[in-house]
Amino acid sequence: MSESAYPIAIFFAAIFTNNILLSNYLGMCSFLSVSRELKTSLGLGIAVIFVMTSTSMLNWVVYYKILEPLGIEYLRFIVFIIVIAAFVQLVEMIIERVSEVLYAALGIFLPLITVNCAILGVSLFMVIRDYTFVESITFGLGSGIGWFLAIMAMAGIRQKLKRARIPHGLEGAGITLIITGMMALAFMGFSGMLQIG
Amino acid sequence: MISALMISVGAVSGISAFLAILMVIADATIANYGEVKITINGDKEYDVKGGKPLLGTLMEQEIFIPSACGGRGSCGLCKVTVKEGAGQYLPTELPWISEEEQAENVRLSCQIKVKNDMSLEIPEELFNVKEFQAKIAKVRDLTHDIKEVTMELSDPPEISMVPGQFVQLRIPEYELTDEPVYRAYSVASNPSDTKHVELEIRLVPNGIATTYVHNYMKEGDDIIFNGPYGDFYLRETEREIIFIAGGSGMAPIKSILLSMAEKGINRRARYFFGARSKKDLFLVEEMQRLEKELPNFEFIPALSDPEEEDKWEGETGLITDVVARHMESGDNTEAYLCGSPGMIDACIKVLSDKGVPDELTYYDKFG
The missing domain is CATH 3.10.20.30 (Beta-grasp domain)
Known part of the structure; x- marks a missing residue:
């Protein structure tokens, strides 16, 4: 594959073959609790796309311009979390100030995402896999879209589940985890197409 | 070695400080609504x-x-x-x-x-709702799982409320909760005693507030509550009254009855109280005393599941069936219900079948 096409490959791989939720099982807590409703899943999914893309950009700059030159790469866990938390807080404040519509649709979910491990995961993978700046952006965007697709699919399935007869002990998180596993198996079908990481 | 340590500490502090300053600035500008x-x-x-x-x-x-x-x-x-x-x-x-x-x-x-x-x-x-500081004056067992808690007000020293209303008790942080929580409980005492508030609290397994009251609360403890709330109170009409309660749903009805006795409101009233067996029945003597003070008042306890040794001769069966057996026409009746949502919904149905208008059926559902 040519060098310039690689970011595009990463983008699609992050959505399908290396879906952060279905292949790495990251970001499960909000996935399990919010996927009850289609409408809220939509809001949260879009918020995740936005935050993943922007924090992977920010953290790339922080890592390669500050941490690496100073030789303190091992502090990336702490620094990434601080950067994500501060960024999300700022964005929430700004959204709340400028647009009421956007806040109702998106801003309300931002605090939920601050502690989402998928967001941190994207920043850490980007370092492990030595992505360039452009690759990191497409990886962040792709992972966000992948997470969005997974939660939308789950919300759709759970709408149907409401009318299904589920064994008592499996109601709620139990059946959701089993279905997530099945979805992960289905997504494995894509893995012949592309490979990254 | 030392310098590497200094660099890492300096870098993390630097980044944190920069972001913290940014947040402070944002807080004072973007999030400042004046x-x-x-x-x-x-x-x-x-x-x-x-x-x-x-x-x-x-x-x-x-x-x-x-x-x-x-x-x-x-x-x-x-x-x-x-x-x-x-x-x-x-x-x-x-x-x-x-x-x-x-x-x-x-x-x-x-x-x-x-x-x-x-x-x-x-x-x-x-606007009448205030926060009250109080002391736990008395805790006693009413049944194996219901406690009666009497609070003596300290600041403000008096509360003004109508019988049937509820207050919100503040449960401080303890083993089961990291932050104070508020839970609503109906007042069981007569509001004419403005210095005391009495609650009846049933133990819910793993309930944050009820576990605290049953296992941690001691006489002499300080406690905070706010109130009064609610529109569950006796309407001033000449209609016949049906009270129905189960478990700690006794509380607001008892408050209403005590106040009726004190004011000499002698309307025809019947109080159906549902319990499983005799060990869930309480304050029976108090109700019998009220029957003497209010000649038109009748207390009808009903057990759904009496045990052999109870030697129960009163009403048996589900409270809904007992109410249906006793009631004739509900045309001139208003009803006051307090208990679990399931019981209340079932009773509303029976009452409306008997002709009690829905808008004259008042209830206080437990969450």
Whole structure:
């Protein structure tokens, strides 16, 4: 594959073959609790796309311009979390100030995402896999879209589940985890197409 | 070695400090909504600092909106009507607000923030709501799982309420909870005793508040509560009264009956009390004493599942069946119900079959 096409490959791989939720099982807590409703899943999914893309950009700059030159790469866990938390807080404040519509649709979910491990995961993978700046952006965007697709699919399935007869002990998180596993198996079908990481 | 350590400490502190300063600046500029004016019921005006949720902002002005979860948006109790200044509905409010309520601009006050001048409508009775400091004067067992807790008010020293209302008890942080929680309990004592408030609290397995009351609370403890709340009180009519309660649903009915006895309200009244077996039955002597004081009052306890050794000769069966057996026509009747949602829904059905108008059936459902 040519060098310039690689970011595009990463983008699609992050959505399908290396879906952060279905292949790495990251970001499960909000996935399990919010996927009850289609409408809220939509809001949260879009918020995740936005935050993943922007924090992977920010953290790339922080890592390669500050941490690496100073030789303190091992502090990336702490620094990434601080950067994500501060960024999300700022964005929430700004959204709340400028647009009421956007806040109702998106801003309300931002605090939920601050502690989402998928967001941190994207920043850490980007370092492990030595992505360039452009690759990191497409990886962040792709992972966000992948997470969005997974939660939308789950919300759709759970709408149907409401009318299904589920064994008592499996109601709620139990059946959701089993279905997530099945979805992960289905997504494995894509893995012949592309490979990254 | 030392210098490497210094660099890492310096770098993390530097980044944190930079972001912290950024946040402080943002807080003072972007999130600063300045002084705003809240107008309540068209006449009372409050100048408050904007930027915080409405529920907390009102609490700072000593206006207490009932809320069981303490502002996390998980109980749906803190509803207020916001006529102006709240903006559009948030997804976190919608699960609690019906379409009719949306048409009337009913909002969840813990979710909406005060960002500009607002105009609210709050029931006048809530202005009577205050926060009270009290001491636990007495704790006694009514049954194997219901305790009676008597609180003696210290500040303010007196409470003014009507029989049947409830208060919200503040449970401090302890093993089961990291933050104080508030739970609503009906008052069981006669409000004419303005210095004491008595509650009946049934142990719910793993319940945060009930476990605290049953296993941690001691006589002499300090406690905080706020109130009074609720519109479950005796209407002044000449109609016949049906009371129905189960378990700790006894509390508000007992309060109403004590007040009726004191004021000499001698309307025809029947009180159906449902319990499983004799060990769940309590305050029977007190009810018999009230029967003597109120000649037209009759206490009808019913056991759904009496045990052999109970030697029970009273009514048996589900409370709904017992009520159906005793009632003739409900035309001239009003009903007061307190208990679990299941019991109340079943009883409402029986009462409406008997002809008690729905709008004259008042109830207090436990959450």
